[in-house]
Amino acid sequence: MSEVPGLDTVSAALGHPDTPQPYAELGMADDEYARVREILGRRPTAAELAIYSVMWSEHCSYKSSKVHLRQFGEKAPESDALLVGMGQNAGVVDVGDGRAVTFKIESHNHPSYVEPHQGAATGVGGIVRDILTMGARPVAVMDALRFGPADADDTARVLPGVVSGISFYGNCLGLPNIGGELGFDAGYLDNPLVNALCVGVMRHEDIKLAEAPGPGNKVVLFGATTGPDGIGGASVLASANFDEESHTKRPSVQVGDPFMEKLLIECSLELYGKDLVVGIQDLGAAGVSCATTELAAGGTGGMEIQLERVPLRDHRLTPEEILMSESQERMMAIVDPGKMESFLAVCEKWGILAAEIGEVTDVSEEEAERGGRLVMTWHGQTIVDMPPRTASDEAPVHQRPYARPESQDTLQADDAAKLPRPENDGELREQVLRVLGAPGVGDPSWVTQQYDSYVGGDTVVSAPHDSGMIRISDDSYRGVALSTDGNGRHTRLDPYTGTQLAYAEAFRNVAATGARPLAVTNCLNFGSPEDPGVMWQFAETTRGLADACRTLGTPVTGGNVSFYNQTGESPINPTPVVGVLGVVDDVRKRLRSGFESDNATVMLLGTTRPEFSGSAWADTVHGHLGGLPPQVDLAAEAALGEVLAEAAEQGLAASAHDLSDGGLAVALAESALRGGKGVRVNLDGDAFTALFSESGARALVEVAPENAASVRLLAERHGVPVTDLGTVGGDVLAVGHPDGAVEVALSDLRASYEAALPALMGGM
The missing domain is CATH 3.90.650.10 (PurM-like C-terminal domain)
Incomplete structure (x- = not known):
């Protein structure tokens, strides 16, 4: 032999x-x-x-x-910025001054379930090499994570290992982790999602x-x-x-x-x-x-x-x-x-x-x-x-059969509007704290504090703010902002609309830091393609994202598809994770999401409608999933993005924060906690709708009193509705409404917001 x-x-x-x-x-x-x-x-x-x-x-x-x-x-929109599109290891976009940025997100879901630490670590290593092969120096990473119920035994096995793997690999490479997402849902039990993003910088001739x-x-x-x-x-x-x-x-x-x-x-x-x-x-x-x-x-x-x-x-x-x-x-x-x-x-x-x-x-x-x-x-x-x-x-190339499941009609008919609402201000207060403290909404610091977010010295904004932002060179103040977003509940209710909502949230998060969205990457996480119902979800998702990107002029530069995320016959909720990259000419004008100054005026940009299906409130308070997700208005998202970018460029806004999971209640609480300053607001109509609706195309802005009129004129010029909510200051979140008032001390907000993950992870 x-x-x-x-x-x-x-x-x-x-x-x-x-x-x-x-x-x-x-x-x-x-x-x-x-x-x-x-x-x-x-x-x-x-x-x-x-x-x-x-x-x-x-x-x-x-x-x-x-x-x-x-x-x-x-359906790709025309883009002068796109230098390398789909088909290579990563897309490349022009960010001005002869420089280019390459970015991409990919999954390492299955390996991270089998061996969480190495699966997640090598997911980071793989996406970093994709960026390196384009000729760029990798400069930052992000991650979008989904796990089963936070109190599940297997979550206690998988989550710490995944976080340690991401932390170990990224920290050793000296790459700052500038943001991402953390979510929990029963559908991800035995099917965690570990999506890693990397961004790199180069000159045009280096490609x-x-x-x-x-x-x-x-x-x-x-x-x-x-x-x-x-x-x-x-x-x-x-x-x-x-x-x-x-x-x-x-x-x-x-x-x-x-x-x-x-x-x-x-x-x-x-x-x-x-x-x-x-x-x-x-x-x-x-x-x-x-x-x-x-x-x-x-x-x-x-x-x-x-x-x-x-x-x-x-x-x-x-x-x-x-x-x-x-x-x-x-x-x-x-x-x-x-x-x-x-x-x-x-x-x-x-x-x-x-x-x-x-x-x-x-x-x-x-x-x-x-x-x-x-x-x-x-x-x-x-x-x-x-x-x-x-x-x-x-x-x-498989032409997999796909068909809208018969169960979709029943699911969409089960609207969250029928769910019991809080009957008094005491219940309203309790539900604000409950939603704020839900594992997928509350403070992610147990995870993010294990990452080095500032190594390299070019990080401008990082978690927990709306987007990560990094300066791209030592001889310029130009920077890029990045956000990843996805909501499996919304996409389960309507894959087309839910995907556009995920895109819109990432777009809005980038704009909320003062950057202008430029390009998109995506990681599409689904169950088995052999299931016609799953393939219908996938077909609707891709159609929704392609249409949205064409409408708002942000080409898809590349991404990843992860199928077979299911146990037996039970697939995960369809979870397209959308990454949006934006450019900011001067990072010194960036916006963070925490309230900055006492006596500043707090404004709400956008329109609030009674939209609760798929919301954090419906999920946390009632364990409910049904109905139709919030409407999508891409023109309104584009207009809001322009208002936020111009307000940052002109120095009119002190801070900004988008409204998404948990609606206005969570946005106000997060801005107050991140800035260490309370806020008093007055609502004209139904307090429950105002606080928990998850209507899109909305953001909070904090404005110095002398700039308030200028912001109103700016918003009016772009057709964005403006509501004066109240004033920054004190040590409480106080919400007045026609039928009463709710007041929560910052200390109580913080206790609820910060308690969930450390308690569930046993202080690890």
Whole structure:
């Protein structure tokens, strides 16, 4: 028997007789396997089967979502700012002065359930490398998290591990965590959502692409060695429903080393700066399979790889395992032969292992028409001879059946308007405190205090304010603001409207800091695509987001789809997480959400309607989900955004805070607590509606008395209704209304707001 692992199991003769292959165990359907055989004109080798299985997995190929995701391109608004759109590792937008920003959000849901710490940590590492491959320096991260009920046993297992993983990896890299979300719902029990975002900064000329041009150029693998961790991660974990034993699948979860990643970042940036890289790709999901096929497909279409040259930390790995390994902190570069010596010298300087494993080849016209030619050998034996574009660009596209569930009518008919309201001011006060202290509404500091939000010195605004904001260079005051938002309750009630509400909230959050929204990324978290009801939710979600982005002129630059977030037959509420990026010319004029000055005037911008279905009040007080979500008025959102941006630019507003979960009651309480100042307001109509409605296109602004008239004129010019609510000052939140008054001491607000998570996590 050969001492070379895998050599005896590989098909040396490409015309090997038909024998059973484990394609089903690798996640391939019968028709997909048949298609591979049709492409190759023969039985695939074990290595080829490994490549196709991971590249055609749901996670890598988007085979169930492509038909709907195309809308983001077809309906894309014209944008002079968009430099690189969908199709690359991340989108890139122009932010002025010759600088560009790249940003993207992706999921690591399934690995984070199986092994919370490593699953979340490697989610951060993976999204950071996506940004790095665009030629940018990563400058900040964010995360959007969803867990089961806060008091559930499994939440106590998953949440601390996820937070420690995010904290460990991001803090070690020296990247500030500038914001995100935290939510809890029974539907996320056994199906946590861990969505990680990264933003990077570069000059226009620094942009890099995943392509392998130039026959004769060398293919170099650099970074960490390849091991058995993560083998099958993309095709097994991200395309499987969970059960009670899923958290035992630890071999499929990658293991991260942030210290190696930090060296890899600095090494890569020096390589870019010295113009030593022609093309670049990180090794994330699908590992070497993905990097080689995508680079080859993006270049001449030809590549030859000697797989035995891949540096291993476990020499027992077979070729198929090397191809499927998702070991972290690895990159693949295309390098001019004349620059190899300099390339290797930079890697050596940073202590980064680099190995030349092949070269770019030319292809004939016939081979190009077939999708190029990728050849891999293993100790002289050919184990792969396939068209790379058929793996990277020509994966099966499923027209999954979808249909609006019959239960949707019953759900929407169950309006929250029928729920019992507080009968007196005592009950109203109690419900304000109850909603404010709900785990998904209350203080997230138990989580965010574990992150370093100011490392690097360029953070301007971070959690718990409406958006994170970071200055993008040392020689300018220009900055970018980022927010992620999603509301699974609203999207469950109406996927189209609920998605637009999530987008509108992120848009509004960015505007509330004084920035102008510019571009969008998204992470779409859903149940099984094999369920027609889930696919209807997905189809409506993509339609809603594409329409909203077209209306408000913010192109989708990229994102991620995560399917199979369900246990048995129970999917999660559809949870599209929408990230919006905005630009601010002068970060010194930024707005925070805490009240700043005694005697300042507090105004409400926007219109309040009696809209409670899917609200935090209905969920927290009554455990109810039904009815239709709040209306969406995108024109009103755009007008509000202009008022907020201009008020910040002109120095007319002291602070601003959007209204979302919990409505006006929570917004007033949060602004008071964040600023350490009370507020007295008077409401003209129904206090319950005013306090708990979650109508969109609304924000609080704090204005110095001498600026109040100017803000009213500004709002009038943009057609935004303005209501004077009251005055900042004191140590209570006092709400007067025609039938009485509610008063809550700041100390009581703080006790309710801050108590939930520390109590549930046992003081950890």
